[in-house]
Amino acid sequence: MKVTCEPCGCDMKITSSFRYHCLECKNEMEMAHIQEANKKYRDEHKKNIEWAKIKGEEIIIVS
DSSP: OEEEETTTOOBOEEOTTSEEEOTTTOOEEEHHHHHHHHHHHHHHHSSOOSEEEEETTEEEEOO
16 A cells, blocks of 8 residues: 655655654654554445555545
């Protein structure tokens, strides 16, 4: 799954503490929150999230 930082547009990296982290603007999101959103999306749409954007605490599903 591609995870992008909404404010600056860069691809977020996974840290050793299981968080997606943006090096540019220091935006972070716990991997568990994205996995929960993916589970809900998969239950509704029968497929995984391919691309998500993180804006603060909000997960925006792109595709």
